[in-house]
Amino acid sequence: MSEYRFLSRGELLGLHAKLKEQLAEFCKTGLSLDMSRGKPGGEQLNTSDLLLDALNSKSVKTSENGFDVRNYGLLDGIPECKALFSDLIGVPEENIIVCGNSSLNLMFDYISQCMTHGTGGCEPWMKQSGVKFACPAPGYDRHFKVLEYFGIDMINIPMTPAGPDMDILTEVVKDSSVKGMFCVPKYSNPQGFTFSDETVERIAAMKPAAKDFRVIWDNAYIVHEFYGEGDRLCEIFERCKAHGSEDMVIEVVSSSKMTYPGAGVSAIAASKANLNEIKKRLSIQTIGHDKVNQLRHVLFFKNTGGIRSHMKIQAEHLRPRFALVIDKFEKNLSGKGIAAWTNPKGGYFINLVVPDGCAARVVGLCREAGVTLTEAGAAFPYGDDPTDSNIRIAPSCPPLGELSSAMDILCACVELASVEKLLSI
Amino acid sequence: MSEYRFLSRGELLGLHAKLKEQLAEFCKTGLSLDMSRGKPGGEQLNTSDLLLDALNSKSVKTSENGFDVRNYGLLDGIPECKALFSDLIGVPEENIIVCGNSSLNLMFDYISQCMTHGTGGCEPWMKQSGVKFACPAPGYDRHFKVLEYFGIDMINIPMTPAGPDMDILTEVVKDSSVKGMFCVPKYSNPQGFTFSDETVERIAAMKPAAKDFRVIWDNAYIVHEFYGEGDRLCEIFERCKAHGSEDMVIEVVSSSKMTYPGAGVSAIAASKANLNEIKKRLSIQTIGHDKVNQLRHVLFFKNTGGIRSHMKIQAEHLRPRFALVIDKFEKNLSGKGIAAWTNPKGGYFINLVVPDGCAARVVGLCREAGVTLTEAGAAFPYGDDPTDSNIRIAPSCPPLGELSSAMDILCACVELASVEKLLSI
Secondary structure, eight states: OOOGGGGHHHHHHHHHHHHHHHHHHHHHOOOOOOESSOOOOHHHHHHHGGGGGGOOTTTTOOTTTSSTTSSOOOOTTOHHHHHHHHHHTOOGGEEHHHHHOOOOHHHHHHHHHHHHHOTTTTOOOOGGSSSSEEEEESSOHHHHHHHHHHTEEEEEEEETTTTTTTTHHHHHTTSSTEEEEEEEEEEEETTTTOOOOOHHHHHHHHOOOOOOOOEEEEEETTOOSSSSOOOOOOOOHHHHHTTTTTTGGEEESSTTTTTTTTOOOEEEOOOOOHHHHHHHHHHHSSSOOOHHHHHHHHHHHOSSOOOOOOHHHHHHHHOOOOOOOHHHHHHHHHTTTEEEEEEOOEEEEEOHHHHHHHHSHHHHHHTTTEEEEEETTSSSSSGGOOSSSSEEEESSSSOHHHHHHHHHHHHHHHHHHHHHHHHOO | OGGGGGGGGGHHHHHHHHHHHHHHHHHHHOOEEEEEEOOOOOOHTTGGGGGGGGGGTOOOBTTTTTTBSSSSSOOOOOOOHHHHHHHHHTOOOOGGGEEESOHHHHHHOOOOOOHHHHTTOOOOOOGGGSSSEEEEEEEOOOHHHHHHHTEEEEEEEEEEEEEOHHHHHHHHTTTTTTTEEEEEOOOOOOTTTOOOOOHHHHHHHHSSOOOOOOEEEEEEETTTTTSTTTTOOHHHHHHHHHHGGGEEEEEESSSTTTTTTTSOOOEEEEHHHHHHHHHHHHHHHOOOOOHHHHHHHHHHOOHHHHHHHHHHHHHHHHHHHHHHHHHHHHHHOOOOOOOOOOOOOOOOEEEEEOOOOOOHHHHHHHHHTTTTEEETTTSSSGGOTTTOEEEOOSSSSHHHHHHHHHHHHHHHHHHHHHHHHHHHO
8 A cells, every 4th residue: 555645636536535435334324422532431430330339337437547537627638548649659648638539620729829829939820921831732631721721821842752842841941931831741641652761850850940830740640551560650759859849840640540530539749848838728728628538449449559450450441442443543544644643551542643734624524424533633732733633532431343433434534634635735 | 693793803803713723623624625616526427327328339320311420521510419409509400510528619719710710701809909808707717718818808797696787788898899708698607697588688689889799608507407497598599689689699508517528519509600600610620520429419318308307317416515505604604794695596606705805815714624616716807806705616526525514614714714804904
């Protein structure tokens, strides 16, 4: 099979007609599938259902320090849940706060706190003008939405398989109005890239001009491997210690994609100075998070060994879905010079790169055929993919049969959009 | 018994010596009791333990609209939980968002939202200068702490048994920099007062100069009666409708003091315009609250009838505690001209008024004798009780025996502080 750019106009027209016909056939099947978000499927959720039995009316309802988890208090979480996250992340318990069901909420609230109260003794960001964030892109759309909501300007930083382009990032942070960066350092959303040791080291060693520069280290897929050990991510705080930059990083994790996305437990890891600022706010914002659910999770997981075993069961559900997508791409798109894709060893996403200017068209064609993908451009600040070429694939939810059909449709749409482009030149 | 102010210096000195001796005896018992917060006791919490069995691994885990409660989504809560709160509060379901475990969190986040984004089309409060709140006082200390955290100036509004002094409030809101008011309209914290129909009507009819004036209607004790029907509070939104002022009110409720303080469900009731602003923020802040816990609560309560029955069981625990406090006050303090107290029919608090300048002394004397009360002044903006005469009593938590000893100590401390004051004149 030769690359499509070498085909004659006649060959392209023939291909175009064939693909249109193929898509019309697909449309007849009446598939209606939403693949827009990275959420677990029903069977995967079932694997966590014993969580609901971990705590019942007969259970002991006190934490190991004798605190009644049903009552008010323990702002920073029950000690055994702190210990669990401490062990999982690899930071001391005193650097952990265990919170509610959403790490996104933790990140939003942290940015909000910086807007109204500032950090590191600096002016609130709302009182500083032209506050900006460095944004490795493509990245997690909800990070960008938080920044957009608060009117923080976003600067695209190209992503490489080793993480953000560190030469560019290092330059960008020389501007003191650049106040931070969101990132997903392991199995990045949407590529599934894991930051290399060198990248982590260079981030920890950064000397941003802004004293109140903060890296929001969204370690969403910290134990979310498909195969055995998976990618190894260097723990950022260990590197920060070497550079005295612990105050630069706010790390968040959650069990949303270990147990239930709607009813998990989240945690913040941060330096003492940052935790003090966060606790000062939290002590006004709430009397405590849901400690019953924290205890429920500890009883369910027992320890990090329990988490890792549980994640192996989750992987059974995810691995075949990712394998199917990669297999379809290999079979239908490789060698045609019209697509590239990532092949992650964990996480929830695959990034598909189509010819420049084709991503929105592919997503539109898929929608017409009954397959809803993440909106083209969503993985970029302001929803604007400068080359309109990236498509986020979220294979976790659909049943395998439907996913297979969806991938056939997607591949046909990628082909069609690419041929359309070649014909239009 | 004559009032202490009519006693001779000699009589006062004799009383002083006797009270000192009495307190020294109390101190010997080694009581150590924390009555500083209004939290339920262990036995009261036990009455809600079947909540933990309401949902287990075998349960149906979909909401009535077919949504898997374990997964992401349903930002405004599951419909059956919305219906429950709708029926409880008496506002339509479309005016409800069901959230996480803390209504304090909802209020904090709402104020934060007004700080960064404003409301009603007006400038963010952080961009306006000298933003103020009217503060009925004594009131709930955590409300004042939220305002203090955001640097919002607080103006004391005297409280009457019918609610805030409406003549003063009506004057104060003529200043366009006054942006709102927190209040607990039923069984107010700390008095246990319920706003009269006239007060509710006058609040709904207010025409504050600020277009972005908001009343945070913290209906924390909406069904928290000790005796039968309890106080009747006019539903604010019904009155607002008559005056076209629905956008002026944000109501919050929670099940913190129905089931578990740490693991309940909270809800906001607001106008469509306000809910749109809130949802716009929430859609960036989280992907959804804990819907598993929402479903758990619906299965536990079933309906508002179930809530009311459950609250009758809770009342069995609270009623004798409140009766004991009132009884001790009657027996030990009445007729002496040194104290007045409220006698609420529901809620979590009693307000004790001692002679001017004596509250901090009483709290200090109690602490020395092993009884920790809410800090004197806490129920006022900036922790400053202008007359140093109010003490919040939170009888809900201690076992009856300990509460009885604590009240003996408190009464002796009130007497001693009052005698000290009379001797110092």
